[in-house]
Amino acid sequence: MADPLGSRSPKQLLFAALAEQRLMGVRTPLRASTYIAVLGEAGVHPATTRAKLDRLVVEGYLSRMRGSRGVEYSLTGPGDDTLRAIQNRMDAPRPFAPNGSGWTLVTFSVPENHRAARQRLRAALTWEGFVPVRDGLWVAPGEADLDAALDPMAEELVGSSVIAFRAQDLARYSLAGTAARTWDIENARSAHETFAGLWGPDATDMDDLTDLARLMLLGADWYALVRTDPRLPSDYLGDDWPAELSTQIYRSRRDEFMRSAHDRFFAAIRR
Numbered sequence: 001m002a003d004p005l006g007s008r009s010p011k012q013l014l015f016a017a018l019a020e021q022r023l024m025g026v027r028t029p030l031r032a033s034t035y036i037a038v039l040g041e042a043g044v045h046p047a048t049t050r051a052k053l054d055r056l057v058v059e060g061y062l063s064r065m066r067g068s069r070g071v072e073y074s075l076t077g078p079g080d081d082t083l084r085a086i087q088n089r090m091d092a093p094r095p096f097a098p099n100g101s102g103w104t105l106v107t108f109s110v111p112e113n114h115r116a117a118r119q120r121l122r123a124a125l126t127w128e129g130f131v132p133v134r135d136g137l138w139v140a141p142g143e144a145d146l147d148a149a150l151d152p153m154a155e156e157l158v159g160s161s162v163i164a165f166r167a168q169d170l171a172r173y174s175l176a177g178t179a180a181r182t183w184d185i186e187n188a189r190s191a192h193e194t195f196a197g198l199w200g201p202d203a204t205d206m207d208d209l210t211d212l213a214r215l216m217l218l219g220a221d222w223y224a225l226v227r228t229d230p231r232l233p234s235d236y237l238g239d240d241w242p243a244e245l246s247t248q249i250y251r252s253r254r255d256e257f258m259r260s261a262h263d264r265f266f267a268a269i270r271r
Contacts, residue, residue: 004194007224008217010044014052016219017265018061018075019083024262029065029072030269037268041213081152088148089127090222096229096243098129098142102168103175106130106138106146109161117156124149129231131182139175139182141232176236183230185237191228192242195221199253211260218257222250 003009017038021030032053036046053073056062061079065072075083089095106125110118128149130138146164150157169175179185197203199218206214225246234241 004198005191005221005224005228007220008042010039010048010052011055012220012223013039013042013044013216014049014056015083015086016216016223018079019087019219020215020262020265022075022080022083023087024265026269027074029067029074031067031069032071032073033271034268035073037271038212038265039216041210041264042216043213078152085148085152086127086223090219090226095226095247096231098231098233099145100143101233102142102166104130104140104142104144104146104164105167106140106162106164107136108138108163109136110157111159114156114160117153117160120153120156121150121160121162124153127227131230133175133178133182141230179230179232179236183232185230185232188229189242191225192246195225195246196242196249199249201249210264211257212264215254215257215261218250218253 014035017035032050035053036049039049040046053062054064056079057064057073060076061082062073063076065074108121110121125138125140128144128146129140129142130144131140133139143166146162150162175182198205198221206217209217229243
């Protein structure tokens, strides 16, 4: 299956399925066969689904247990927290707008032997809109929610140093001159245009898929777009920035697919 936004890996589709399960209010453990059936609608091979489930256990997002009908999986506390934070961002009224004015600056030091924690910290900062602008200095537009980003990995950061502060531009030394290069604004614009081409009202490439498959693909693509957009102030982007159109498309298509998709998901659970 084509993947224009680089978002449709089996792992991302599994996260999309878990997000829908959470929104459906399903908190009980589910059999591996349920996830195999659900992801199979999006073309994921059963062996790949099993491997990705086990990978999420290793990464701490899922717990695994043996039930009366085979191996079952459920979200861990950190896994649930992660999905809630992601969903809140994806469903925010203005998901591409900065929260407040000015900038949030972060510098950190993680012990050399905690490489996994360093990688997760960088990923968490990237999700909140931070980019590295100098060695060891990360900047995000607005008042970034560091608590939401870093609380799920608080135990991993014991022994590390994370320092954050707010800042305002000085007129003669503004970030405006380097924003396009630092945040790759043209790449973000291209991602919005790709999303509109995939999911806009004239798109027909996925008409042969079930609504459950389309809902997972839509969620994975939207997540990728939300990660890509820099959430910069409108002054940095121009009047024709396509964020509002992308948001309208996402909400319209999600409303179109959701009821039927959740019915199919519940049917897979009952098998």
